[in-house]
Amino acid sequence: MNENPGPALRILIVDDHTVVRAGLRALLDSEPGFAVAGETGDGTDAVYLVKQLRPDVVLMDLRLSDTGTASSGIDGVEATRRILATSTTARVVVLTSHGHQADVLRAVEAGARGYVLKAGPPEELFRAIRAAAAGGMALAPEAAAQFIGHPAESGPLLSEREIEVVRLLAHGHTNRTIADTLHLAEATIKTHLVRIYRKLGTENRAGTVIEAVRLGLIELN
Template sequence: MNEAPAVSVRILIVDDHAVVRAGLRALLEGEPGFDVIDETGDGEQAVLLAGRHRPDVVLMDLRLTQGGGTGSDAEVGGITATRRITATVPGVDVVVLTSYGNRGDVVRAMEAGARGYVLKAGPPEELFRAVRAAAAGGMGLAPEATAQLVGGTMSGGPVLSERELGVVRLLAQGHSNRAIAGALHLSEATVKTHLVRIYRKLGTENRASTVSEAVRRGLLEIGG
């Protein structure tokens, strides 16, 4: 008649706001079946802790404040940290928790290997469901994220690569091809090739319309 005790889902919280981390910890630890094993506000540290603790799920803030670490790879945001964890730490799944629900963010999170996407403003039940789904090997998406993915699939809209997004971000800042090449350590010819591909994917013809279209699609946010 003795039943084996239920195994708790071990969670690592990654968010650059201490108050948010405290709130998430209290929320998760108040739910049966969850065990918060550690927390951090730094993307680089998140990768290290994921490798050290091997949690079942990493709850990842999508937009970590950059520059919190040390060394050449100090600026590790949520997407980069997610990609590193899913690529180098087997058996650890990532659920993205963010204030944003635009299609560009959702798709980039999924491409980085995240198995869940939940909005901070959503009900706690969505968070719990996403964490449990990821831990069980499934996908846990908030309704808003699902709608963005379905809408993107139906429209057939192409998604820019990380390198192409980097080019567009620099375009939005008014940089020339030469400046973009210098910033991204590319040749000017390579930058021009990227621009041709970006124009084709977004259906644009010049730099200004490309930036406008990227903003419209949620791939780029001006001033934020």
């Protein structure tokens, strides 16, 4: 018997294909611990709904205007930017058909906590949603693979402990679970992260994982 302690994670679906939204709603509603709070195919409407519905996670299509049905004229990246500028609690997971390097970078720079491909397995989507809601991040291996083979000319090296921290970041762990896994204080993990960000020239967790993959410091599998 499956137990589901605590309230369900509230999810807002943003995709300009009605059939895709219906499929995602059915998939998410069937997964214990998830509840679809609402849906829309428009970026500006998504910003409004986040204020009204207060979802835990926004599942965001990257290219909202591809079909020409979105009336706002803003894509998923801009919608993500606006949502995170006005909400301190919502987390955004990008769900898209594309895993191009430029797209991943734009989504991460906008503040997305996850990047998942529509063709991927449902478990990958579920993991990304849970990781984002917990303050972590998740990047589809296919998306991360876009950065392999593009090493920096001379990048800073991380210590073995710092690489362990980044590797756990890549699997969606929070500071608390990283601390528990490495048998360290949570404050120590925060100190490691400050140093890692400085060494890699990054500003957030997702960007740090991407840069570590690009430099060949970790692999996602």
